Amino acid sequence: MRRDIRIAVIGAGLGGMTTAGLLQRAGFKVQVFEQAAAFSRIGAGIHLSPNVMKVMRRLGIETTLTDIGLHPDAFVSRKWDTGEVLFELPFHPQNEAHFGAAYINVHRGDLHQVLESALDHGTVAFGHKLRAMEERHGIVHLAFENGAKAEADLVIGADGVNSRVREYLLGTEKPRYSGHVAHRAVFPAALLNGLPIRACTKWWGEGSHILVYYMTQAREEVYVVSSVPHREWTSPQSFLPCDRDAFIAAFDGYHPELQQVVAAAPEVTMWPVFDREPVDCWSRGNVVLLGDACHPLRPYMASGAAMAIEDGAVLARCLADIGHDDPATAFSWYAANRMPRTNKVQRISVANTWFRGPTDPDWLFCYDACAVPLLAPQEAPRELA
Numbered sequence: 001m002r003r004d005i006r007i008a009v010i011g012a013g014l015g016g017m018t019t020a021g022l023l024q025r026a027g028f029k030v031q032v033f034e035q036a037a038a039f040s041r042i043g044a045g046i047h048l049s050p051n052v053m054k055v056m057r058r059l060g061i062e063t064t065l066t067d068i069g070l071h072p073d074a075f076v077s078r079k080w081d082t083g084e085v086l087f088e089l090p091f092h093p094q095n096e097a098h099f100g101a102a103y104i105n106v107h108r109g110d111l112h113q114v115l116e117s118a119l120d121h122g123t124v125a126f127g128h129k130l131r132a133m134e135e136r137h138g139i140v141h142l143a144f145e146n147g148a149k150a151e152a153d154l155v156i157g158a159d160g161v162n163s164r165v166r167e168y169l170l171g172t173e174k175p176r177y178s179g180h181v182a183h184r185a186v187f188p189a190a191l192l193n194g195l196p197i198r199a200c201t202k203w204w205g206e207g208s209h210i211l212v213y214y215m216t217q218a219r220e221e222v223y224v225v226s227s228v229p230h231r232e233w234t235s236p237q238s239f240l241p242c243d244r245d246a247f248i249a250a251f252d253g254y255h256p257e258l259q260q261v262v263a264a265a266p267e268v269t270m271w272p273v274f275d276r277e278p279v280d281c282w283s284r285g286n287v288v289l290l291g292d293a294c295h296p297l298r299p300y301m302a303s304g305a306a307m308a309i310e311d312g313a314v315l316a317r318c319l320a321d322i323g324h325d326d327p328a329t330a331f332s333w334y335a336a337n338r339m340p341r342t343n344k345v346q347r348i349s350v351a352n353t354w355f356r357g358p359t360d361p362d363w364l365f366c367y368d369a370c371a372v373p374l375l376a377p378q379e380a381p382r383e384l385a
């Protein structure tokens with residue numbers, strides 16, 4: 001693709017930021033439009049698996065992230081009541097070498113800040129909520145709620161589970177509520193009163209689960225994130241504060257060690273878990289989707305952001321190297337190379353079986369979105385086994 005085309009990315013989430021950074025490195029002009037007025041350090045952690053870290057390497061921020069993030073010695077799955085270890089995946093240097101990068105935990109706010117440092121100054125236009133878009137004669141016209149207008153030759157919809165760009169492409173359809181909410185809490189490790197916890201542990205209950213991990217190298221911040229049944233979600237907000245007693249009660253009967261962690265959280269929020277059925281249309285004309293905008297996933301493999309980031313890496317390669325000046329060809333290669341993988345991740349996320357027992361993570365962690373050979377659409381499988 002010619003490098004002087006104007007590319008607009010809608011949404012400065014992890015997928016949008018990664019895509020913008022990689023496109024800039026390939027020589028494209030990119031503007032990101034984000035509805036929020038600024039980035040905030042919301043209370044949440046995130047796992048960055050080796051497949052993600054390999055993309056961060058190409059953005060030049062892998063070392064910064066490995067310096068600030070916590071390197072868990074293992075991912076540990078434990079049974080909710082007895083604490084029996086169901087599965088343990090060690091992250092020692094040989095395993096890191098095998099996967100091709102480290103596995104780390106970071107604070108999402110810290111990750112965003114590091115990602116922003118990988119972009120050209122002024123790339124993100126904050127306070128720009130996309131209201132409407134229309135493609136005329138190969139140019140996409142964008143209108144924002146603040147009254148601003150913009151034009152682009154290509155638009156990448158990285159605007160998350162309630163994507164406006166997806167609505168433009170596929171019509172209005174609400175995401176599917178899973179019947180579960182996730183509790184999230186971030187608090188100082190000092191509140192554990194010396195209780196030793198493993199760096200990254202998932203406690204598997206019956207119909208519910210909860211993950212506990214440190215988010216920073218210095219182990220001074222703890223993050224817990226759960227999934228528990230919750231009949232309905234009617235709020236238009238993306239999260240609500242959660243009553244602390246109700247949070248503690250949700251883990252009644254769990255192992256005493258986990259109960260002690262839960263009881264230490266001073267403030268808790270509650271997030272609805274949404275997803276959508278896979279679709280096989282990710283683009284039309286000069287507009288394309290990535291990440292949660294096209295395949296929102298339940299967070300039970302900790303891979304929603306990972307898939308958005310990988311999408312961005314493969315899309316950037318397709319735009320740079322495939323299709324000459326025809327976006328439709330680049331987009332068809334992109335979708336054909338990504339859909340089998342995102343469909344598989346979605347299937348396992350819905351089943352919530354990842355790491356519950358012995359699991360071979362190679363197909364997920366060894367993948368390098370920046371180097372994997374790209375297959376022509378007629379050669380790509382529809383779904384990975």
Ligand SMILES: Cc1cc2nc3c(=O)[nH]c(=O)nc-3n(C[C@H](O)[C@H](O)[C@H](O)COP(=O)(O)OP(=O)(O)OC[C@H]3O[C@@H](n4cnc5c(N)ncnc54)[C@H](O)[C@@H]3O)c2cc1C
Pocket residue numbers: 010011012013014015016033034035036045046047128129130131158159160161162163164182184225271272273290291292293297299301302303304305306307308
């Ligand atoms: C409880 C929970 C825990 C999770 N844990 C993990 C984990 O450990 N690892 C992992 O890989 N994934 C995890 N995920 C999934 C992950 O958060 C998402 O899959 C990921 O953030 C998707 O990235 P994205 O860039 O596609 O969308 P988002 O991160 O949702 O970003 C979309 C951006 O677009 C902006 N936007 C939206 N609409 C507009 C508009 N109209 N105009 C302009 N801007 C707009 C939004 O403000 C936002 O900044 C978790 C999810 C949940 C709910």
